[in-house]
Amino acid sequence: MLFDLFFKTRKPVEEDLPQASDGCGSGNCGCKKTPEPTTAEPDGYDMKLGKTMNRRAAFRQMTAGLLAGAGMVQASCSATSTGDKREEGQLKWEEYFKKNYRLMTDEEKSKTVERLERLYEINTGKTINVSTNGAVENVLYGYAFNISKCQGYMDCVNACVKENNQDRSSQMQYIRIHEMENGQLNFDDADDNYFHEVPAEGHFYLGTQCYHCENPPCVKVCPVGATWKEDDGIVVIDYDWCIGCRYCMAACPYDGRRFNWQTPEVPEEEVNHTQHYLGNRLRSKGVMEKCTFCIQRSRNGKNPACVEACPTGARIFGNILDPNSEIRWVLENKKVFRLKEDLGTEPKFWYYMD
């Protein structure tokens, strides 16, 4: 319990910031953009405690670290705890001290994945598969939504929730389908919580979700570098680095982000076990999440779950750098528009009509 509290609310120290260029106390800290492969990588203990710093900083960190570690140490050292409990404590201890995902070497990535998979196995007896697949070369994902085709069925929403292990108890959803009166595009008067037969007479439907902006304001405001844009244009979050300040949520002009106000609940039998570290792996309380264009699917050539679930073909997805892709044809041949284009956020999510 105590451990959980500290695990979720820990504040990364300045040295953890990936952008901080002058915050390095010693050559051993984790703030280098390119990790040195020659020298042995410092483990979590060295990174946090084994570096030179002034006394005050050292005391502050040690107190926090000790308090947080107390629970884990108890679990891992207690003579009475069972083997699994000990192992769990050890794994959690190592997880606690891991780096920001972007600073991890491939080896560190596979280690954290191993730990996450093992922890899940200890807790549920089931196995998950967490991928760390990187961006595919020469790919920039784009999305197009046909507002004359969408009928408001919301099959996409269900598919998304299922695919991405979203909290069932708060009915977290990345996608919202807005029912609007014909001839207007006004979100104030739109209904995104309708329950009558669709399509309703005289209305059209417009879906919103994270637009994976090329120039994402949400990324700029994150104080700890827990959210960023990947090379294939997908804006992702490191759930274990997010401190839950919700700055990004305030900065997003499109209502693209969702916050876990409580520990997400997903019944084990409904958990999607095919996961990605930056995608649909299980989140904890107090962290931000959002659409990732189903990174666990799209990086394997599949369409996001919403595209696959849509019965009307209103959703088109693909590589906008491929001149022969469907999405590119839409962008070049249909009249496309985006929301709040004047902001310069450059969403990679376009709307079009037949």
Next chain:
Amino acid sequence: MKQLAVLGILAVLIVLGVKCAPGQHDEGGHNGSHHLLEQLKYISVDSLNYEFSRFDQVDKEKLVQIHQLVEGAEQFLIPDRMAEMKSYPCSNCHSKSLEALQAGKAPGEKKSHWDIEIVHAKTVTMQCTTCHDPKNFNLLHSLTGAPIEFNHSYELCGQCHSTQQKDWLGGAHGKQVGGWAPPRVSQTCTGCHNPHKPAFEKRLPARLNTEWLK
């Protein structure tokens, strides 16, 4: 004096020139609606070698190539509908032509497929035999009577719905099948639309957001 005036004019021209020079307005993505799209025109991607294709998701054997050639796409595949149709070939049941069938019907005897309701254009425009070949039930036919296989019904639909067909061939209409990577695999018209009743039907949405009602 004269020299000074010339210098002055030159200075003004230079200042104006700098201010109005094309390309100077661009301030990091704030120049209107098509910045990213503009950029795309100039990005050339030399190699697109994916380790995956849509054949990972769909069985190649259950697809057929369409007759039209689409610019840029080496392949454009659609589901093999004839292999899916349960009672195909139709001649299993209907061995005679429509004329012979109708002649042999006793007065008041039920027609074949009496239960199919056609809600597709007006009856003055369309009837069963506008699409179905009355002489050979295994085939469809075009407005001028050219035979069309069931797999290639898009050729038939495209006679009237030419804008939709253009969008479909391009990629703006029709559901993508099997992912986003090449080759092109799409649903064909009849994969989503019932040809006898092509409009999508009204129904309740897939979910009710009860939590939001509180």
